[in-house]
Amino acid sequence: MARLxxxxxxxxxxxxxxxxxxxxxxxxxxxxxxxxxxxxWSGETHDSESRGVRLISEGNIxxxxxxxxxxxxxxxxxxxxNRSLWxxxxxxxxLARFDDEAFETYAQVNRRFGGxxxxxxxxxxxxxxxxxxxxxxxxxxxxxxxxxxxGFFHHIPFPAPEVFTALPQHHRLARGLADFDLLGFQTQRDxxxxxxxxxxxxxxxxxxxxxxxxxxxxxxARAFPIGIDPAEIVAFATSExxxxxxDRLSRMLADRALVLGVDRMDYSKGLLQRIQxxxxxxxxHQDLRGHxxxxxxxxxxxxxLYAYQELREELDRLSGRINSNYSDxxxxxxxxxxxxxxxxxxAGLYRKAxxxxxxxxxxxxxxxxxxxxxxxxxxxxxxxxxSEFAGAAEQLSAALIVxxxxxxxxxxAIHRGLTMPLEERRxxxxxxxxxxxxxDIARWRRDFLAALDAHPGSEDD
Ligand code: GDG
Numbered sequence: 001m002a003r004l005x006x007x008x009x010x011x012x013x014x015x016x017x018x019x020x021x022x023x024x025x026x027x028x029x030x031x032x033x034x035x036x037x038x039x040x041w042s043g044e045t046h047d048s049e050s051r052g053v054r055l056i057s058e059g060n061i062x063x064x065x066x067x068x069x070x071x072x073x074x075x076x077x078x079x080x081x082n083r084s085l086w087x088x089x090x091x092x093x094x095l096a097r098f099d100d101e102a103f104e105t106y107a108q109v110n111r112r113f114g115g116x117x118x119x120x121x122x123x124x125x126x127x128x129x130x131x132x133x134x135x136x137x138x139x140x141x142x143x144x145x146x147x148x149x150x151g152f153f154h155h156i157p158f159p160a161p162e163v164f165t166a167l168p169q170h171h172r173l174a175r176g177l178a179d180f181d182l183l184g185f186q187t188q189r190d191x192x193x194x195x196x197x198x199x200x201x202x203x204x205x206x207x208x209x210x211x212x213x214x215x216x217x218x219x220x221a222r223a224f225p226i227g228i229d230p231a232e233i234v235a236f237a238t239s240e241x242x243x244x245x246x247d248r249l250s251r252m253l254a255d256r257a258l259v260l261g262v263d264r265m266d267y268s269k270g271l272l273q274r275i276q277x278x279x280x281x282x283x284x285h286q287d288l289r290g291h292x293x294x295x296x297x298x299x300x301x302x303x304x305l306y307a308y309q310e311l312r313e314e315l316d317r318l319s320g321r322i323n324s325n326y327s328d329x330x331x332x333x334x335x336x337x338x339x340x341x342x343x344x345x346x347a348g349l350y351r352k353a354x355x356x357x358x359x360x361x362x363x364x365x366x367x368x369x370x371x372x373x374x375x376x377x378x379x380x381x382x383x384x385x386x387s388e389f390a391g392a393a394e395q396l397s398a399a400l401i402v403x404x405x406x407x408x409x410x411x412x413a414i415h416r417g418l419t420m421p422l423e424e425r426r427x428x429x430x431x432x433x434x435x436x437x438x439x440d441i442a443r444w445r446r447d448f449l450a451a452l453d454a455h456p457g458s459e460d461d
Pocket of ligand 1: 341364365
């Protein structure tokens, strides 16, 4: 079997603190293929321009880690990836900054990383590149001389062409993307957007079965909805530490119902609208006051960017205002925790929550929605309230689907979740759990790699 070589901005190298669900999945993909190579940024930055990679091996996986200079970190990571591509892909052109210098640094890092990876490749390798940090990596691997297959998976939304074309450099990005052989997206929606963009702006021709002829190449664009490992989440939820932490929270809640949100602190996640909806629920349903508590876990991310600092201030202000209006001697309606917790704790809390609120304004997939479903007690499951703009809504239609901008309707959905009869909760949960289990993480990586293996070979294969 061909060796698998993965490139993603961060890796799950030994000692990495960022290892989450996706990192675990990619590590398993490598293990399943009998090992392989995983390239990514080490997380280190230096004053001077750094070169070369550090190699670490664990089991049958080799990690190749490259540092960034401060200038590269500013331009490639904070600048173009997170201040241009992330907001545009999440329909927030208003928050995007278009800075040519940042783009050039992004392109240079893709070039430097492409050269580093190329030096590590062997004939016949399968290369799998991940996410918006590396739109140009396939092209740079081609420039370095690589003719073998390269797959790309886009973890975040691909917006409508009318929005993507706001990026002044979109032509260069498109040319870069066309050097991948297989492009995977989270949803049919994203795949359609990408395909329409390539047809309308770059003259692509449909060849059938998701294949497109564009820029003298044949590429394939398909949806591969990412999933989770449901058995792992069940094990976490029922583990000793998962149960202990859920019990700690139960003591604080007394017998009040728990409404729960878990999100990286990001403007795409709809946190402000969600808190407003909970406030509106308390405005409209006096009987719930003192009987329901909303816990929002929101580990801060990308704190170096102004939009994220501003979001944090607004969240502090809004939750403070609702709490000061409604708190009583023995009850605080909103517990907003701006910190991370171990995965066992999160799973224990998911299982305890009567309502799981997953209401992003826009999201690629949203793994929290799937984790919430997997963690439930089948005999007494909670209710998932899910945004129609999360990729997960394509698969989880048995959730209470809401428009995250429609605050009163979202408040009513929370109310419906809190008062839903057991039988309806069970029926909905069974359907949701079937979707989560059938489309798990193992299926995602196997389907993607099988499609990459099946792609008409290139000359090095
Ligand atoms: C991107 C796309 C796509 C959250 N808080 C803590 C913690 N988490 C974990 C969750 C979940 C993961 O982080 C978040 O995944 P999401 O999918 O919800 O969101 P993004 O981080 O924006 O992920 C998204 C995903 O990539 C995968 O393709 O679904 O659309 O935006 O697993 O449980 N983990 C720990 N402590 C926390 O406090 N350990």
